[in-house]
Amino acid sequence: KNEVEQSPQNLTAQEGEFITINCSYSVGISALHWLQQHPGGGIVSLFMLSSGKKKHGRLIATINIQEKHSSLHITASHPRDSAVYICAVGFFGNEKLTFGTGTRLTIIP
Amino acid sequence: NAGVMQNPRHLVRRRGQEARLRCSPMKGHSHVYWYRQLPEEGLKFMVYLQKENIIDESGMPKERFSAEFPKEGPSILRIQQVVRGDSAAYFCASSERNTEAFFGQGTRLTVV
Numbered sequence: 001k002n003e004v005e006q007s008p009q010n011l012t013a014q015e016g017e018f019i020t021i022n023c024s025y026s027v028g029i030s031a032l033h034w035l036q037q038h039p040g041g042g043i044v045s046l047f048m049l050s051s052g053k054k055k056h057g058r059l060i061a062t063i064n065i066q067e068k069h070s071s072l073h074i075t076a077s078h079p080r081d082s083a084v085y086i087c088a089v090g091f092f093g094n095e096k097l098t099f100g101t102g103t104r105l106t107i108i109p
Numbered sequence: 110n111a112g113v114m115q116n117p118r119h120l121v122r123r124r125g126q127e128a129r130l131r132c133s134p135m136k137g138h139s140h141v142y143w144y145r146q147l148p149e150e151g152l153k154f155m156v157y158l159q160k161e162n163i164i165d166e167s168g169m170p171k172e173r174f175s176a177e178f179p180k181e182g183p184s185i186l187r188i189q190q191v192v193r194g195d196s197a198a199y200f201c202a203s204s205e206r207n208t209e210a211f212f213g214q215g216t217r218l219t220v221v
Contacts, residue, residue, distance in 0.1 A: 033210065042214035043152075043200055086152065096142060096165060097202075097210065099152040 006100035019074040021103045023087030035086040079107045115213035130186040130216045134203030141184045146198040191220045
């Protein structure tokens, strides 16, 4: 059974804090995605990773293939970063994505 | 280059009616995926289609649900004889093979 675990489930932080969200998966994957979803809103793809590290603005995503683990970091967090962050993986030979349950992030001004 | 377009954004149906959800993939994308997000739950895969072919429908309920992606026009997710348990957000994503998937804004179906 393919499984994707995210932690924490909920995270509340003060504006400006450094944020880390974690994702672990159980079998070999072809790619890992980090997605953002605002309440009642659509889903935005933030990153697609198969190795190493990617950076976009204040967002950084890393993946460790050997440890089957990825992290999403947000530097200098802002209230507009408040959203649900979802980790999703694609497995070799399988085009569909399997999703974690999401991390609900709230940034307090 | 417009993104993935889904319509309608919101759909209200009475029990027993049919719901048709449409998804136009990004230009140049030939892979379409449908996912369902039940209230307070995570996203779950439903079906993966390429033009005129269903590649993987392992996540589709066995009855009342069907999907197509014709040679011309959008992909359609069809739910017949809707029940209250079908109320959910339905998201479509498109990609090319082994590339990043882009998601639409979703269709929020409410069955009353």
